[in-house]
Amino acid sequence: MYRYDEFDQKLVDERVAQFRGQVARRLSGELTEEEFKPLRLMNGLYLQLHAYMLRVAIPYGTLSSRQLKMLAHIARKYDKGYAHFTTRQNLQYNWPKLGDVPDILADLASVEMHAIQTSGNCIRNVTSDHFAGAAADEVDDPRVWSEIIRQWSTFHPEFSYLPRKFKIAVTAAPKDRAAIKVHDIGIVIRRDASAKLAFDVYVGGGQGRTPLVGHLIGEGIEAGDLLAYLEATMRVYNQYGRRDNLYKARIKILVHQIGANEMRCQVAAEFAEIKQHGALTLPQAEIDRINAYFLDPAFEKLPDEDLTAQRKNKAFAAWVETNVAKHKVPGYAIVTISLKPIGGIPGDASADQMDLVASLAERLSFDEIRVSHEQNLVLAHVRQRDLFELWQTLDKAGLGTANHALITDIIACPGLDYCDLANARSINIAQALSKRFADLDRQRNIGELKLKISGCINACGHHHVGHIGILGVDKKGVEYYQITLGGSGAEDASVGEILGPAFGEADVPDAIEKLVDTYLAARQPGERFLDTYRRVGIQPFREKLYAAH
Amino acid sequence: MPLIKDNAFVEDTFARVADDAALPEGAIIVSLKRFQAERDVLVPRNTPLGVRLSSDQSPEALGADVHHFALIELEFPKFKDGRGYSWARLLRQRLGYKGEVRATGDVLRDQWLFMSRVGIDSFEVRAGTRIEDFRAAMAEQTFFYQPASDGVRSVLDLRHSRPAPFALAAAQ
Amino acid sequence: MAQVLTANRLSDGEVVYLAADGAWVESFDAAKILATPADGEAALAVGQEAERNQQLVHAYLFDITPAKKPVKMREIIRAAGPTVRRDLGKQAAF
Numbered sequence: 001m002y003r004y005d006e007f008d009q010k011l012v013d014e015r016v017a018q019f020r021g022q023v024a025r026r027l028s029g030e031l032t033e034e035e036f037k038p039l040r041l042m043n044g045l046y047l048q049l050h051a052y053m054l055r056v057a058i059p060y061g062t063l064s065s066r067q068l069k070m071l072a073h074i075a076r077k078y079d080k081g082y083a084h085f086t087t088r089q090n091l092q093y094n095w096p097k098l099g100d101v102p103d104i105l106a107d108l109a110s111v112e113m114h115a116i117q118t119s120g121n122c123i124r125n126v127t128s129d130h131f132a133g134a135a136a137d138e139v140d141d142p143r144v145w146s147e148i149i150r151q152w153s154t155f156h157p158e159f160s161y162l163p164r165k166f167k168i169a170v171t172a173a174p175k176d177r178a179a180i181k182v183h184d185i186g187i188v189i190r191r192d193a194s195a196k197l198a199f200d201v202y203v204g205g206g207q208g209r210t211p212l213v214g215h216l217i218g219e220g221i222e223a224g225d226l227l228a229y230l231e232a233t234m235r236v237y238n239q240y241g242r243r244d245n246l247y248k249a250r251i252k253i254l255v256h257q258i259g260a261n262e263m264r265c266q267v268a269a270e271f272a273e274i275k276q277h278g279a280l281t282l283p284q285a286e287i288d289r290i291n292a293y294f295l296d297p298a299f300e301k302l303p304d305e306d307l308t309a310q311r312k313n314k315a316f317a318a319w320v321e322t323n324v325a326k327h328k329v330p331g332y333a334i335v336t337i338s339l340k341p342i343g344g345i346p347g348d349a350s351a352d353q354m355d356l357v358a359s360l361a362e363r364l365s366f367d368e369i370r371v372s373h374e375q376n377l378v379l380a381h382v383r384q385r386d387l388f389e390l391w392q393t394l395d396k397a398g399l400g401t402a403n404h405a406l407i408t409d410i411i412a413c414p415g416l417d418y419c420d421l422a423n424a425r426s427i428n429i430a431q432a433l434s435k436r437f438a439d440l441d442r443q444r445n446i447g448e449l450k451l452k453i454s455g456c457i458n459a460c461g462h463h464h465v466g467h468i469g470i471l472g473v474d475k476k477g478v479e480y481y482q483i484t485l486g487g488s489g490a491e492d493a494s495v496g497e498i499l500g501p502a503f504g505e506a507d508v509p510d511a512i513e514k515l516v517d518t519y520l521a522a523r524q525p526g527e528r529f530l531d532t533y534r535r536v537g538i539q540p541f542r543e544k545l546y547a548a549h
Numbered sequence: 550m551p552l553i554k555d556n557a558f559v560e561d562t563f564a565r566v567a568d569d570a571a572l573p574e575g576a577i578i579v580s581l582k583r584f585q586a587e588r589d590v591l592v593p594r595n596t597p598l599g600v601r602l603s604s605d606q607s608p609e610a611l612g613a614d615v616h617h618f619a620l621i622e623l624e625f626p627k628f629k630d631g632r633g634y635s636w637a638r639l640l641r642q643r644l645g646y647k648g649e650v651r652a653t654g655d656v657l658r659d660q661w662l663f664m665s666r667v668g669i670d671s672f673e674v675r676a677g678t679r680i681e682d683f684r685a686a687m688a689e690q691t692f693f694y695q696p697a698s699d700g701v702r703s704v705l706d707l708r709h710s711r712p713a714p715f716a717l718a719a720a721q
Numbered sequence: 722m723a724q725v726l727t728a729n730r731l732s733d734g735e736v737v738y739l740a741a742d743g744a745w746v747e748s749f750d751a752a753k754i755l756a757t758p759a760d761g762e763a764a765l766a767v768g769q770e771a772e773r774n775q776q777l778v779h780a781y782l783f784d785i786t787p788a789k790k791p792v793k794m795r796e797i798i799r800a801a802g803p804t805v806r807r808d809l810g811k812q813a814a815f
Contacts, residue, residue, distance in 0.1 A: 007692045007704045018689045022659070027731070029775045038629065039659055047778055049799050050810050051734035080809055095809075097733040121629065151694045151704070157666035158638055158697065161631025227695075238635045239607065277642055279696040285709045345805055416794060417803035425794075427805045477793050 001062050001368060002147050002293045004112045011154070012109045015116060019043050020102035027099070042122060042160070044090075044115030045101055048420045054093045054101060055118040056108060060128035060146040060170070061089035061371040065362040068369050070111040072354035078104050083354070085339060085347040087411055087462055088167070089127050089371045090118055094418055116154060121162045123153035123234070127169045129177045130372035133294060134380040136328040139191045141294045142172040145199075145226065148282065148290060152227050159234045163241035164249035166234070167206075179373060179489035181205045181214045182465055184251045185233060187226075197223045203233060203263060204255030207459035211495040212252045215260035217267055223287060225271075228280040232270035236263070297366035297381060302331025305384035318440055319391050319402035333384050335365075337377040337394060338401040338409060342438045343431050346412040347375035356397050364390055373462075374411055376404065406443040407451055407516070408434045411462055415455030415472060416479075422455035424472025424479035429453050429508055436509040437516075446516055449529045450488075465489035467530045468515060469496045470508065481508050485515070485541060486533045497538050500546050511545055518544040553683055554649070554671040563599050563620060578622055581606050584614075592617050601653075604632045608640045615644045623669065625654035634667045641668035641698035658686050668698035722784045725752045725791075726764040727799070728777035736799045736811070737777070739764050745776065747811065749800035754789065755782070 004012070019039075026036040040046075044055035056071070063071075071091055075083045078100045079093045086092055096104060108114055118125055126146045133141045149168060153159070159166070171178040172189035180186025186202040198220040205214025221229045237251045240258075255263045274280060311317040325334040337357060340346050349357075361369045361379055364386050370378035382390060394400040403409045410433060413419065415426030430453055437443055452466030463469030469484035480502035487496030503511050516529070518541050523532040533541070552561045563576045568583045572590075578599035584591055591598055592614070599620030602608060608621065615621075621640060623633040633652065640646040651671040652664050661672055665687060674683070696703045702713040726739040737745040738752035746752065755761045761782050768780025784792040791797050802810015 005708070007707065011690070011692055011694070011704075014690055018659075021689075027775060033731075033772065033778050035628075035657060039657075047729055047734055049795070050736060050802060051729075099732060121631075154694050155663075155690065156695055157663035157693075158634045159631075160663055161629055161634065161660075163631075235635050235638075239632060243630060243632075273643060279703075283705065283709050283711065286705055289708070416798060417805050425798075425804065427803075431805065474794075479794060 001064060002059075002143070002290065008151075009109075009112070012112070012114045012116070015043075015114060016102060016105045016109050019105055023098060023102055038120060041119040042117060043101075043105070044118030045096075045098075046119065046420070048094070048418055049416075050418065051095045052098055052101070053418070054096045054104060054115060055086070056091045056093070056113060056115050057118045057125040058089050058091055058113075058371050059150050060126055060132070060143050061130050061373070062132075062143060063369040063371065064111075065358040065367050065369065067111045067113055068354050068358035068361070070107060070113070072351040072358070074104055074107055075351040075354070082348055082350045084345075084414060085349065085371050085375050085377070087347075087373050087375060087413070087460060088125055089130070089373055090125055091371070092414075094414075119165070120160075121164050121166075122160045123156060123162075123166045123168060126150050126153070127167070127178055127183075127373060129171045129173060130370040130378050131177055131325065131334055131380065132172070132370075133296070134327050134332075134334045135173055135175075135177075136326055137175055138171075138173040138328075140172045140189055140197055141291075142170045142178075142187075142189060144287070144290050144294050145172075145187070145189060146170045147293075148227070148286070149230065152230070156234075159238060162234075162238055163243045164246070164251075166237075166251065168230075174491065176489075176491040176493075177372075179462070179465065179493070181491075181493035182207055182211070182462075182489055183214065185230065186214050192220060199223070199226050199229075201229060201233070203267075204252040204260070205493070206250055206252040207462060207464045208250065209247050209457050210250075210253065210256075211459070211464035212256060213493045213495065214252075215255060215263070217255075217260065217264050218271075224282045224284070225275065227282055228274045229267070229271050231280055232267050232274050235270050235274075236266045240266075296329075297368075299329045299332060299381070300383070302329075302383060302385070304330050305387075307384065307387065310388040313388075315395070315400075315402065316388060316391050318444065319395075319400060320387065322402045322406060322444070323404040324387065327381065329381075331384055333382050333387060335379040335382045335387070335390065336372070336404040337379065337399050338403055339376050339399075340403055340409050340434065341398050341401050342403075342408060343435050344398075345427050346410050346430050349377075353397055353399060356393070357399070360390060360393060374409065376409070402440060403443060405448045405450070407437045407446050407449040408443060409451075410434060411450075411452040411466070413454050413456075413460035415453075415461075419455060421458055422472065423457075423474040424455050424481070425505075426453040426455040426461055426470075426472055429470060429472070429481060429505070432509050433512055436513060446520065447528050449516070451512075452487075462489060463487070464495050465493065466496060467528070467533070468512065470512075473502060475502070479505050481505065483511060483515070483545075485538055486530065488530060499538065500542055514545050515541055550653075550673045551676060551678060552651075552671060552673055553678075553680070556680070556684055556687070558680060559671075563597070565601070576619070578620060581610060585610075588614070599649075599651075602636060604630045606636075608636050608644060608646070611644070615640070615646050618646075618648055620649045620651060621646065622651045622653055625652060625656050628655045628657050628660060633669075634663065637664070637667040637669050638698050658682060661686050662690060666693065666697040666699045666701070722792075723787075723789075724755045724761045724764075724782040725749070725785055726755065726761070726768050726780060726782055727752075727796070728768055728771070728780035731775055731778050734778075739767060743767065745771070749791070749811075754785070 169183040192198040201218030202214035203217040365379035412430040416422040454461030465487040482502040484496030576597035597619035801812040
């Protein structure tokens with residue numbers, strides 16, 4: 001994985017010093033809260049319901065064991081012994097003290113990490129495929145390009161006071177595991193007819209109040225021009241994105257209002273100007289330099305393992321089936337570590353669990369951990385022969401739940417239990433549903449079902465792209481939950497459709513169960529919930545759910 | 550309001566002229582609207598001419614006239630309004646403007662460095678600002694990942710020993 | 722409707738309430754009940770002063786029921802801690 005050179009390190013170290021100064025100025029009164037807020041936000045520091053919250057960037061979701069151990073250390077030393085992995089591959093601490101934050105940032109800098117641009121109206125942490133470098137279907141390692149974009153976007157002087165936040169996701173596989181079509185910019189890397197890398201740039205996707213699927217704006221951009229093209233897109237947005245209305249300020253609204261064609265023309269014109277200037281052309285030497293950090297680890301020549309004997313353990317067999325994916329190299333496997341134990345808090349991990357996963361990665365997965373946007377952890381390069389031992393260790397620590405992509409692998413934002421913006425809780429709903437569908441055989445019979453819950457319209461819980469989405473709303477002080485069906489954040493991206501009137505907290509599990517039963521009754525062989533929904537439409541679900549009401 | 554240029558306080562030699570006021574002698578700053586209406590009177594004057602652009606006015610509206618100006622003032626009505634950063638880059642890169650670009654309005658200490666990077670070279674600052682604060686803020690970052698409009702060599706250039714973009718342009 | 726004045730402490734973000742003696746206290750039960758709009762306005766002025774001298778962030782009033790409990794779920798949760806982690810926040814001390 002990428003390692004800082006002297007430049008990267010100096011930038012991050014200076015940022016710590018700068019923030020230390022900003023905090024001192026805030027505490028002395030030189031800065032008002034209004035002035036301090038954008039500064040702290042650009043360092044990922046929020047003020048939530050109970051305390052400050054610090055959001056740490058995990059660029060494209062890749063961590064070394066040393067980094068994960070530092071995250072665990074910080075959780076113990078400055079927080080309450082746990083942390084929360086988010087849908088943007090970041091990590092959040094829920095209880096830091098303002099005066100401690102510079103020290104936390106210094107600890108992060110010591111392991112080449114930071115909280116830069118994890119909030120604010122700037123380019124946020126670049127996210128990517130959590131199977132990068134291990135997936136058999138990718139044409140290149142998307143992390144190379146994510147890192148290049150990370151560096152270009154860090155402290156970009158022109159794009160740090162955008163109309164609104166800006167999220168970029170990158171994938172290099174036909175199967176989209178990074179939800180690129182619901183990002184401000186989503187990049188698909190492919191190979192053109194002559195096997196050269198070509199970049200398709202989707203612009204104007206996003207969730208939140210106005211969920212939209214991105215449009216293909218830049219087609220087949222060459223590698224050397226990638227940054228120039230991104231700069232062109234950002235400049236059009238910075239100039240013409242709306243600043244009069246917070247809810248209409250994202251780039252998706254601009255694209256929607258002027259149309260994809262006009263956007264394409266404006267970006268193309270700006271791109272031509274920037275290219276002429278030439279300074280942003282990526283030198284091949286830089287691409288090569290970063291590529292070198294993402295070369296394959298020293299895989300052994302191994303045969304694919306016959307796991308028949310171990311599979312007699314039913315729990316292990318179930319885990320292999322759901323949580324172990326095919327690796328590009330024979331004898332290896334990709335392991336998803338579920339952070340969704342039955343009845344647990346989606347995405348939360350204790351410091352001890354983080355330490356354990358770090359040690360396991362050190363020993364069994366070339367020292368590398370991934371964070372997925374589905375709030376799970378991934379060990380990307382595990383020898384198949386180590387799977388049984390790995391599973392046993394994980395299982396003992398509450399990390400062996402065999403539910404990846406099943407109905408209890410629920411995405412949920414922190415909701416009103418923590419978040420200042422939330423209208424309703426979301427974790428409690430996740431827990432209730434997880435318990436309702438706890439039976440593993442039942443879950444496996446239901447098959448892939450992406451259930452996503454947000455506690456407000458900002459949609460951090462990605463409810464718009466859940467096969468089943470749940471949105472918490474406040475009706476005169478009481479929490480209600482609105483259900484959407486048919487969303488997808490994958491390559492077949494779509495925005496879910498609202499089913500009907502919202503349900504009270506206690507009625508949500510029954511409602512979801514009815515929807516699942518409707519699907520089971522209607523499905524044809526091989527169909528997932530989403531497939532059946534797309535075939536039969538929303539009406540049968542609506543009828544079943546509201547018939548009795 | 551105090552004015553900083555080249556890391557020091559300087560006297561503001563320009564008079565801001567309202568759209569309906571008579572034109573005084575000496576260096577003046579007028580709005581874009583007034584410039585467009587009275588271009589033929591303003592350009593031949595033999596004193597330094599400045600134009601004030603609000604945050605929704607692109608300097609591209611000035612076209613080739615850009616070179617008549619000694620000063621272009623970019624207004625930041627709220628510190629969150631970042632359009633001026635793009636306008637400054639267009640001025641420096643697209644329009645090849647070499648005169649003074651001044652930031653006025655709601656500007657925070659922590660924005661001066663970014664402003665300088667995009668080509669702004671004079672800053673109206675709050676009363677009470679100390680020059681040491683300005684110098685310290687400008688020195689908070691040694692390296693920069695991306696080329697901008699200040700002629701500073703980016704990390705990319707330093708890593709691969711490429712000359713800075715401005716040097717490139719000068720060599721051509 | 723009676724109200725209570727709350728804010729987050731600047732130094733650590735802790736939820737605090739204005740008490741009868743003018744102190745900022747961590748416990749909702751120790752908060753001063755502001756019976757009239759005039760009481761509320763007076764308290765808000767105290768809160769804003771505490772914002773100006775770097776003690777607090779965002780002082781505001783919220784409604785309480787006749788039984789002296791917060792009306793909104795948001796304030797119930799702020800007064801206690803996360804409902805999904807009873808071991809954390811103010812409720813952990815009880």
